[in-house]
Amino acid sequence: MKTPRSPVATGVALVLAAAGLFAVVPTLFAREGSHAEIERGRYLVAAGDCAACHTNERGQAFAGGRAVPTPFGTIYSTNITPDGPTGIGNWTSDDFYRAMHEGIGPDGEHFYPAFPYPWYTKLTRADVDAIRAYLATLAPVRQQNKPTELPWPFDVREVMAGWNALYFKEGTFRSNPQKSAEWNLGAYLVEGLGHCGACHSPKNFAGAPKRDKAFQGGYGENWYATSLGGDLHDGLGQWTAGDIVQYLKTGANKRAAAFGPMAEVVHDSTQYLDEQDLHAIAVYLKDLPPHESPTRPATTTTADTGDKPDADRVARGRGVYLDDCAGCHMENGEGIAGVFPPLKGNNVVQAKDPETVVHVVLTGQNTAVTHENPTGLAMPAFDWKLSNDQIADLVTYLRSTWGNQGGAIDAGKVADTRKTLVAARTK
């Protein structure tokens, strides 16, 4: 049976059609508000993971009010249900498109790029209309939007005009004719609705992604989102396209398990994408260049990062590992494929910024729960059990053993992460 075309693939075809590369096929245009358009909108909303911000924990669907932390303060997501006075029920189709495409509201107010319009700008008009059609089917919720908690001058929205001028490049996705249709589909997803760069790209002081280092890893809120580039150690260089698909679909593969913010992404969004779209994402990601020198060998037996760890520290770290971690991650660091992620060859362990691995050791984590993988295996917290010195020794051991490369870390780093995590919990 021929697999049905994904809604996104349809969208891309429209773009390509608009670029004149293909003849316009009238049957591709769904009638506005039709069932097909609404279903496409539902799918796109899952792909864009709108609920991650617009649905508050224990709140009503898409009614907003969720605190979204930014480096400059907290903003609250808005009500995008069809309620007139407090939601987007009175917005026109052009209003909604302008919001998604330019980051500007119906009264000309600027949105903060915590709402990822710099990525959503790439969406086609038809896709944005489909999203709007789906949102219009939601139960309207009467809930006033909460004001932001930003200090001056950031609470003055007009400031964003300046930010946009410097950092925002408005524009619908343009396919790259030198790449395959599948690559372009992946690009449309990753650079558009997926807004992966919002976490996975490094940011400048103003919180804007550094375009020349796209997807090479980004820090935010006690997490370091790993590089999605082709590096063999701290990127996806060792992952196959199949690994990427499996991770996004089920939350785990033989190399990794999704936890923290990615567990939410997989649970709310990527597990609902179809095989074709997931594979396109994988093709796109596998095409990202490594940011390290390609001549560095895949495995070495000693750390080689200039920060050669002290043998005593590594020995102490090994002791902590055998006493505390081997029950799941096994003595050889290989874990159990698909169950407990291996630490050997693990890109999170070897990430340039060890924030994530320190965070995980301190707090433990729950892995993603998906339809294919409902178990939600969890790791316990070690913050009460291990000191900063012990965690620093442990992570140094992990980053320099089994061929891993990542360099030593010091106890001060652990102390800082611990402090900010406690502050975040008690806020």
Next chain:
Amino acid sequence: MRFIASRRRLLKAALIPSAASVMPLRFVPNASAEPVSAPGQFSYFTPVEFTWVDAAVSRLIPNDDLGPGAKEAGVATFIDRQLSGPYGRAETWYMQGPWKEGTKEQGYQLKLTPAQLYRTAIADIDDWCSKNGKRPFAELDAATQDKMLHDLEKGEIKLARAPAKDFFQMLVQNTVEGFLADPMYGGNREFIGWKLIGFPGPRYNYIAEIDDYGKRYAMPTVGLLGRDGTRVKES
């Protein structure tokens, strides 16, 4: 409205949280595991009682040519903390009357909580010493103490209030516990008990070693709080 006959008891029982019901995501070590901040400060015992128990456990598991014993291992401190906690107060035990002496098959039927049994028995034993022309138990020589402990064990010393055999049995049981429990509870200091027998402490993976038949396990002793075993991590 249907009357709940023992609402107070129900509420009291409800105020005892199980660790699992109260705690969100963090383990808090047993409350009675707080480090003793100054010598002579005890959670439950009076100084006299502590000295008594320390003397008794020194005979039950003595310091000898096999190495340190219960005293060095801090067993008296362990018992002191246990008695000040839910075990000492028999919080999870059924302590409703009527109280009857049962058959030996029917188990513990005393009205006394463990904490009360210790307090009563210690006073009774020193009282017995005094009435029998002896100095208090803690001041006797080792041989005399041993004889007294044997007599208590056999029920051959009749105490005024506390049943001697029941007390002795509990004392031995708590001494073994204190000698061999994780050091965070105040006993088994420096892993004295575990090192005597060759128990390396709690670890979670023996896949490689379990079929290495006959081989002594070489890893250093570890406790739930690590290889130095005794302190909750502060930093």
Next chain:
Amino acid sequence: MATRLPPVDVVLVGFGWTASILGQELTDAGLQVLALERGAFRDTVPDFATTQIQDELRYAVRNELFEEPERETLTFRNSMDQTALPMRHLGSFKPAAGAGGAGVHWNGQNWRFLPTDFLTRSHTEQRYGKNFIPADMTIQDWGVTYEELEPYYDRFEYLCGISGQAGNVNGQIHDGGNPFEGVRKRGYPLPPLKRSYGTVLFDKAAKEAGYKPFPCPAANTSKAYKNIYGVQMGECTFCGYCEWFGCGNYSKSSPQTTIFPVLLHKDNFELRTHASVTKVLLDSTGKRATGVVYVDLQGREYEQPADLVILTAFAQHNVHLLLLSGIGKPYDPKSGQGVVGRNYAYQITSSVDVFLNEIVNPFMGAGALGQAIDEFNGDNFDHGPEKFVGGGYIALWTTGGRPILQHHLPKDTPKWGSGWKKAMADNYLRTVSIATHGSVMSYRDAYCDLDPTYRDVYGNPLLRLTFDFHDNEHRMSKFLTDKAAGIAKAMKPRAMHVNQREGHYTIIPYQTTHNTGGAIMGTDPHTSAVNRYLQSWDVPNVFVVGSCAFPQNAGYNPTGTVGALAYWAANAIRSQYMKKPGPLVSA
């Protein structure tokens, strides 16, 4: 006035193994199911985390995962001429409290009963004559056969990921398995666990003695396993803290590790914790349950209406509830009439400690890591010369070497002093123990009823247990112990110490939590409380699921059979009761 709540299709009382199985099966059938658990919610992380669970004092000695007698216990006496007194702290058996029930803290020793076990009376009479059974031994056939239960044993084994070696697959005997087991359609889902040194030595000695030893079926996974519901388990790492503890790395089969992830997320399932059911409510005819009453931690009462009430608490709590609710005629030992409380049984165990020269590292173990022989179980041998009914397996288990409670010392070792110290130092690393696990038949004078004096924290009378070992059990146990001693001798130890079970049954030292009977299944409503589908004869919309259904206890740990019965009952509800609610068996 109890607050009346919105009705549900099914209410489950207690949330352990049987409730989890029935909850999963009945929600799959589209029913709306509510489980009421008196204890707290518990899950692998944080409650059984590897970081803190290996704490012998907290969990094995101070019993943190168990029911608190302060809230609910029972009274006990050996015989009717005594006054029953409260079990004031846990001893002989340790019921659980909290989500997952005993499935959290069991060892994972998982067996099928023998085909003859389900026909204890008729088979014994047929082979040995009616007079072989003493007049006061009230054993009965179950009303269900092994062959009928076989697919449900299988389902429970594939739910759990049992590690084992099959002995009899479709009539073909497989080397290395249990040659005496009932016919199974297929092998175990996982291969046997790695062997510890103790089990290897036992295996060799047992073979030399002419027996056919086999690895004990284990609910400890030998490999990572994804079960029948798509739930993922880990791999056992032999940490040695199984019984009394939760498993920290998802490798012991429990409701948490096999069912919770799929059940708890369902829209048609709800779990309420800290909800103690005190009574099943009946309508004015007394023949239909309308729901249950439960009490929360503040003492507030609630009435929960339901179409179907399933008692899935620990065996004796089920019996207690039946008595408190007036469901079924209470058993009177003097007249022999009545059914609720009838045929209580237990397990009779003994051991032989074996002091070896070799280092066996007892602290490396798993709850069901063992090697067994079954030559002396059930009716696997000729009872004619022995003149007792029953039998048991003999196994060397290496479940762990937890220092406070799991050390064995030679006979006549002083209980304290330098002699004790030396014995500990000399023996801890070099000792194993062979266990016998014997059946207990039912007797006219072994039963449960309500205590006249003592009450629980809700003001309800405690359950009263009257029980002792009979001559039949002592002789059978001695027989097993002698055989075990024979194998111990063949291990050529430095020394051995036979721990014969002697004298009266006592409530103090821990033996097993294999309390059975009191709400037994059968074909005759005059001698059973529930029919062959575990449905109450008296109140057809009440089912009672657990080892309380066993008419007598066999020579195996009960959980495998309890799991099979839960699936069997679930199937009867789905395929018959839901289509036509009412008695499934005509009385």
